[in-house]
Amino acid sequence: MKLITKKMFLEYDYCPVRGWIERNEPREFRPTIAEDFRMKEGLDVGRRARSLFPEGILIEEMDPFEASFITERIIGDRESVTLFEPAFISGDFVSRADVVIKEGESLDVFEVKSSLAGSSNTKDYIRDLSYTVSVIESLGHRVNRACLIMVSRMYRKGDEDRKLFEIIDVTDEVSAQKSEIKAKLEPASVILTSTLIPSGSLGYKCRDCEHLRRCFGLERKLSIFELPRLGADKTDALIERGYFYLEELPREALGDKPLLQRVFRGAKEGRIVFDEPEELREKLNSFKYPIGYLDFETAASVIPLYDGLAPYEGIPYQYSLHIRREVSDVLEHREFLFDNPSRDESLLLAERLVEDLKDCRTLMAHHASVERNILRWLSNRYKDFPELSEQLISFSEMFVDSELLVKNHIYHPDFGGSFSIKRLLPALVKGVGYEGLFIHNGDDARYVFVNMALGNYRESEIEKIRRDMLEYCRMDTLAMVEIHGFLCDLSSE
Structure with missing residues (x-):
């Protein structure tokens, strides 16, 4: 039984x-x-x-x-x-x-x-x-x-x-x-306990379900489930009215929200949608060089890895930084990864980062509030080092957000309703991506590091794991470089 x-x-x-x-x-x-x-x-x-x-x-x-x-x-x-x-x-x-x-x-x-x-x-x-x-x-x-x-x-x-x-x-x-x-x-x-599978009821709760096709013969792609932040009530109301695929919707059903209208038009027209090109061009032209493209990786665990940390308090252990000093200059790269994960090396990370960022006049990050908050966290953690703390705060105020640059102006049907960097990159830039990487998302990267810090890997594995971690983080900042370049090319057409 x-x-x-x-x-x-x-x-x-x-x-x-x-x-x-x-x-x-x-x-x-x-x-x-x-x-x-x-x-x-x-x-x-x-x-x-x-x-x-x-x-x-x-x-x-x-x-x-x-x-x-x-x-x-x-x-x-x-x-x-x-x-x-x-x-x-x-x-x-x-x-x-x-x-x-x-x-x-x-x-x-x-x-x-x-x-x-x-x-x-x-x-x-x-x-x-x-x-x-x-x-x-x-x-x-x-x-x-x-x-x-x-x-x-x-x-x-x-x-x-x-x-x-x-x-x-x-x-x-x-x-x-x-x-x-x-x-x-x-x-x-x-x-x-029946041998017969029950019938499903289509609704908002089905938006990320792997059984959507089996239950209803439907595909998530280009459906109302790709509308960002539409919410359960509005989604279910549209389904009750008989709508599922975006191409079926009357335009007025989505109101006047520009983002929803871009997603709708992208699905309807099957191509990239570009709104407010002049506004985007002005934003891009306002960026001061050198530009630093910055991404952190942070670790958090129930039992803190280091002294002074609370459960699940994130600590940055790695960063990747691409730098472009002028519009057409060669790309430079800097990176840092704790050398000995059994020790808290975040002070060394902060000092190295400040040195690497010293010439940058603009910083770009994807979903930049995360990087901004990490710099503020480091500043507070090392407030007993006043000069370092102040420099970290000053850098936290230099960010532009590549996610918002895309989200506020363009939409491609291949985004699938998401503006994560891993959805944007293959849709906008061909031939560059995360395929083939052993580590291909931040969640896995975080726990690879935690396992290293806890000594859960053999010594013979460490060198390759470190290479994999550096390669993954480097790909994140290279993706920002490529997306920035795509936006510049698009806005100049």
Whole structure:
């Protein structure tokens, strides 16, 4: 008998088709570098959370039926007990709680999450916990408290594990959802255990779903799902009116927002759309040379890598800088990567960066608020070095944003509704791209570095990994150079 897990139910709760596929057609999961690290990090956080309950007993059995039998036996035999990973099976449903404490006739249920306390995901975690409590109560147990255990923003490297966590009582929030979830269990069981896949309901929630074609015979490309920041209500309203592909839409359906109109026209005409060419030309001509094209890579982890950092506080460990001194000059390149990731070398990075930037009069970055904030972070971290701190602040005020230059003036159908540099580059500049790179996104780059800092690679691997990291970051700034060049050529036509 294949039980319905929490993940299956929550997928069903979001979309019955996704829940059915999760249970009946599971695919082999091949995690990316970042996903693999985050899974291991989550397991580590779960283990550390057990330090809050030193008398706890771990239910180690992986088989849910055996684990459930052991759980019920211990709970039935003892007046008070704390269990880690206890299993509860009610009908077709199974749940393994992170921590359950029995005191007398009632249970306290705890869900451990590796996110920061107060994060925007808290409502999703309450939903997770509500499922667990619903399954437990369906067996006749009385749950007294339902709590989330989340990561404290006050923790610093070297603190004991107990200081890593905040316990947040969400009993009232869970109680408000239990009845709804319990009412859904029976119909969910009928659908998820059926041999027939259920019908889907097209809506905003389908915008990034890999099953769009299977459910509806539709493709995301050139559809209303590519309209940036349209939102759920407006998207669903257009679908209810029978619209899906952009070419079907009447122009007035999108109002007078220039960005939406550019996306609409690009899809309708099948070519690049260019608005306000004079305004773009003026912007480009106002840039003072030398121009520096700057990109940072930052690392962040639950357990901080270095002294003074909070959980998930990002620290820059690498940058790439291309410099063009005049419009037609040869491109220069500078780069920096921590030499010894086991040490915090951000001061050396800041000093080297200031030296490399000293001649630049304009800085360009893609989504420049990120680079601007990193410079401000470095300035604050090294405020005891007044000259360095002031220089970093002054450079933070020199940015232009290549993303906004594109977003405010042009649209190409191949952007797919996104203005990320990895979508813009292949659409605008042929023959230059990220293909063939071992590291091809910032998320993976971040966790490659964290793994290096934690000593998770063999010494023989380090040299190649460093080359891969430098090559990836260099590609980001070269992409800005190419996009800037494309915009200059386009505006001069």
